[in-house]
Amino acid sequence: MRADARKNHDHLLEVAGAAITEQGIDVSLRDIARRAGVGLATLLRHFPTREALLDALLRTNFDELTAKAAALETSSSPDEALASWLRDCVAWTTEYRGVVVLMAAAIDDPESALHASCSTLRAAGARLLTRAQAADKARTDIDGVDLFALVSALAWLGDQRSLASRADHLFDVVASAILTSAPSSDAGAERDPVARN
Structure with missing residues (x-):
């Protein structure tokens, strides 16, 4: 170009x-x-198309979150890595209002311009979850699909102005439901999922 x-x-x-x-x-x-x-x-x-624009806009962010997951696998304990990545993922998905709906649809549509990026992002989260499960730090009755759905649900909450003030608390509730020994809510707290709204 x-x-x-x-x-x-x-x-x-x-x-x-x-x-x-x-x-x-x-x-x-x-x-x-x-x-x-x-x-x-x-x-x-x-x-x-709108999707082509969104794919170009979001791809860099997807790549950064995927790279962060890989870095966390080697630099943090399994539970802290998963909690930190979850917090960053939710914070990012609430930055662009409504994008979580598009991401959820793209996962199921191989023809979507966003499908590959969303699938790669979901796989990165699944690896962190599997690592935490192997270390007995996360419940074993959920998988990467469930994790992606929970990120989507938390991001949706961040999009709702009337519920945005509850986003941090609800993130902690969900994280403690996933992790068998939840790390401090300060893990990754430098990125507040509500602050960007």
Whole structure:
């Protein structure tokens, strides 16, 4: 990609990210184009569908969360690694309002532009869960699918303005239900899942 095209591409992603944070994933593509100071045709040249735009926007974040899971596998105890990753995952999914609905649908749709990234992210969480289970630090009657569903549920709570003040407490409740010896709620507390809303 030429330097000017890359600059336009990155600018569109930056504007789209801000718009989705403010208005949610249903913000109109026309509004994103207007905010970016381009025509809708220009936006669609870079991102022919809403899903293509979201995939480009979210892929970096998915990759960072997947890489964090891999790093935690070698740097933290199994229970602390799982709790820290869960907190970061929930915090990130509440940053872009409504994205959790799209992620849940993409997991079941191999044709979705988001399917591969969501599946990789779910697998990373499943590895952390399996590691914690092997160390007798997490209950054994849940799997990666259940874990992804719980992340989705917690992220949905963060999207609900009337419930957002309860998000930290409910995260701790869910984490203590998953982990057989829940680490301190300070694990990963530097990223508050409500603070970005």
